[in-house]
Amino acid sequence: MASRPEVVAPPEIFYDDSEARKYTSSSRIVQIQATLSERALELLALPDDGIPKLLLDIGCGSGLSGETLTEDGHHWIGLDISASMLNVALEREVEGDLVLGDMGQGLGVRPGVIDGAISISAVQWLCNADKSSHNPRLRLKAFFTSLYKCLSNGARAVFQVYPENIDQRELILNAAMHAGFAGGIVVDFPHSSKRRKEFLVLTCGQRSVNSSVSKGKNEDGESCSDEDSEDEENQTVCISDRHRPRKKQKRNNKNGKGKEWILRKKEQMRRRGNAVPSDSKYTGRKRKDRF
Amino acid sequence: MRLLTHNMLSSNIKGVVNGFPLRIEAEKVAEKSVEMNREFLKKMFQKVHWKAFVDASRAMGYTELPEKADSSMLNSDEFLNRFHHALLELHLEEGALVCPETGRRFPVNKGIPNMLLPQEEVLLSIIIC
Numbered sequence: 001m002a003s004r005p006e007v008v009a010p011p012e013i014f015y016d017d018s019e020a021r022k023y024t025s026s027s028r029i030v031q032i033q034a035t036l037s038e039r040a041l042e043l044l045a046l047p048d049d050g051i052p053k054l055l056l057d058i059g060c061g062s063g064l065s066g067e068t069l070t071e072d073g074h075h076w077i078g079l080d081i082s083a084s085m086l087n088v089a090l091e092r093e094v095e096g097d098l099v100l101g102d103m104g105q106g107l108g109v110r111p112g113v114i115d116g117a118i119s120i121s122a123v124q125w126l127c128n129a130d131k132s133s134h135n136p137r138l139r140l141k142a143f144f145t146s147l148y149k150c151l152s153n154g155a156r157a158v159f160q161v162y163p164e165n166i167d168q169r170e171l172i173l174n175a176a177m178h179a180g181f182a183g184g185i186v187v188d189f190p191h192s193s194k195r196r197k198e199f200l201v202l203t204c205g206q207r208s209v210n211s212s213v214s215k216g217k218n219e220d221g222e223s224c225s226d227e228d229s230e231d232e233e234n235q236t237v238c239i240s241d242r243h244r245p246r247k248k249q250k251r252n253n254k255n256g257k258g259k260e261w262i263l264r265k266k267e268q269m270r271r272r273g274n275a276v277p278s279d280s281k282y283t284g285r286k287r288k289d290r291f
Numbered sequence: 292m293r294l295l296t297h298n299m300l301s302s303n304i305k306g307v308v309n310g311f312p313l314r315i316e317a318e319k320v321a322e323k324s325v326e327m328n329r330e331f332l333k334k335m336f337q338k339v340h341w342k343a344f345v346d347a348s349r350a351m352g353y354t355e356l357p358e359k360a361d362s363s364m365l366n367s368d369e370f371l372n373r374f375h376h377a378l379l380e381l382h383l384e385e386g387a388l389v390c391p392e393t394g395r396r397f398p399v400n401k402g403i404p405n406m407l408l409p410q411e412e413v414l415l416s417i418i419i420c
Contacts, residue, residue: 051330054295054338075331075379077296086403097296101303101406108303108406110311113338146303 004164010130015061015082024062024088033120036197037065040118040158041072043186043201053115056150058103058159059122061085063094069118070095079103104139109150117147117157123200124161127168140172144179153205157181160199169198176202189273196273259284292383292402294347298339302390302397304408309392312343315350316396319385327375333365335378348377 005014015023023029046053053074057066060078062085069076076096080086086098101108104126126143127136147157163169173185181202189195262284269276302310345356355373357364364370388397388404398405 051334052328054299054335075295077299081407083403083405087401090401090403097292098403099292099296099300099406100403102408105408106303108301108310109299110301110340113299150299 004162006125006128006164010128011125012081012083015085017084017087020062020082020084020088023085024064024092030064033064034068036120036160037068037118039188039197040065040120040160040199041068043158043199044116044118044156046074046116046156054113056107056109056114056117057096058107058117058119058147059125060089060096060098061122063089063092063096063098065118065120066094066096077109079107103143104134106142106146107150109146111149112152114150114155115152116155117151119157119159121160121162123159123172124163124168127164127171136171137175140175141178144175144181148179148181148204151204155204156183157202157204158199159202160197163198172200176200180204191271192273194273256284256286292399292404293379294344294351294381294383295335295339295378297347297383297388298344298378300388300404300406302392302395303406304390304393304395307390307392310390312340312347312391313388313397314391315347315383316387316389317351317383317385319383320351321382321384321402322380323382325379327371329371332371332375332378336360336362336365336374339378344377348381351381351383353377353381 005011008014044055055069055074055076057069057076057078060066060076060080061082063078066076066078066089078086078089078094078096078098079101080089080098081100081102083100086100089098103122123143126139128134129136151157161169161172163172169185176183181204183200183202186199186201188197188199263279266276266279266283297313297315300311300313302313304310341360345358348354348356353376356377357370360370382402383399384402386399388399389395390397
């Protein structure tokens with residue numbers, strides 16, 4: 001696994017001119033960011049009334065996530081600490097307004113005016129103490145309290161985060177709960193280490209009472225395939241078998257591992273988020289001899 | 292930076308009680324036309340702080356907005372056009388935002404306001420409080 005940028009340098013130094021350009025010119029990153037922001041927007045669950053909303057993009061970087069918001073017709077304000085990233089955003093002529101600022105110092109937005117906030121791969125940076133005066137706990141607190149203030153009643157905030165470990169996740173979640181948010185973590189592709197993505201879905205105010213946190217992708221409580229459904233007879237060995245020639249015992253495996261085994265394996269791969277061909281009547285069948 | 296964003300931003304210096312509105316010192320103002328959306332304007336009208344909005348548009352050199360406004364004016368096309376122009380089409384390119392309480396200047400370059408507070412300043416404001 002590639003090293004985490006968080007451990008290399010503070011964000012305003014790590015994302016310098018060359019790194020910012022590299023980041024935005026990598027088509028893989030652009031695609032990942034687009035899917036992440038689409039999913040975040042989906043989790044934001046904005047009312048479907050066709051009126052554009054005023055959204056906040058925290059850690060907007062070069063405006064990759066903002067582009068998704070623009071495509072959906074929303075107005076957005078982007079905040080980032082790296083001037084180089086914002087310069088790239090300017091070059092790409094993003095629609096939203098950009099602000100150079102540190103989310104750990106508070107957002108500096110008037111109370112109750114924002115309809116929703118998203119943040120893609122940014123909040124984990126707050127857990128670092130890059131300067132002697134930085135205290136992750138205080139910075140997280142400043143961030144979440146100012147965010148809670150500026151969101152309107154019933155608004156949601158969705159953060160896609162890469163926590164380094166369980167403690168870090170706990171730290172972020174606790175800070176959010178202390179600020180008054182309700183909500184939790186939605187995990188997409190929980191069985192895959194590569195595609196696993198965590199979204200922190202927070203609600204602010206009234207609507208939070210009856211709003212349930214949305215479900216993660218690919219974790220719809222599918223049946224845990226019973227492990228012991230294999231043919232019991234194949235496993236047991238009769239006493240008389242011991243004295244038989246070896247050859248005859250091997251015949252059981254002649255037809256491969258069997259359809260059930262294949263289906264179980266496919267299900268397992270699907271849960272990890274891999275691309276798996278769908279099941280059909282041909283699944284697990286033997287090919288014709290003439291093939 | 293549009294006036295929409297200006298109307299939402301406030302000074303985030305620690306200890307400042309009334310960090311809104313930030314005074315605009317405009318050096319260069321740009322205009323970019325965008326499509327009008329009535330529904331959005333009507334919704335934003337309730338959120339915009341009108342006094343601050345009028346003052347800001349004056350500082351940007353746009354004086355067509357009335358001193359006082361109420362929601363009944365939203366039915367007039369003329370008013371909506373002006374509101375739309377000031378809210379979404381005027382961009383502050385170069386200049387500064389000034390904190391009304393402490394007088395701290397936040398420079399605006401290429402349309403991006405720099406709201407970063409250097410570490411010494413944060414410490415200083417904590418000591419003062």
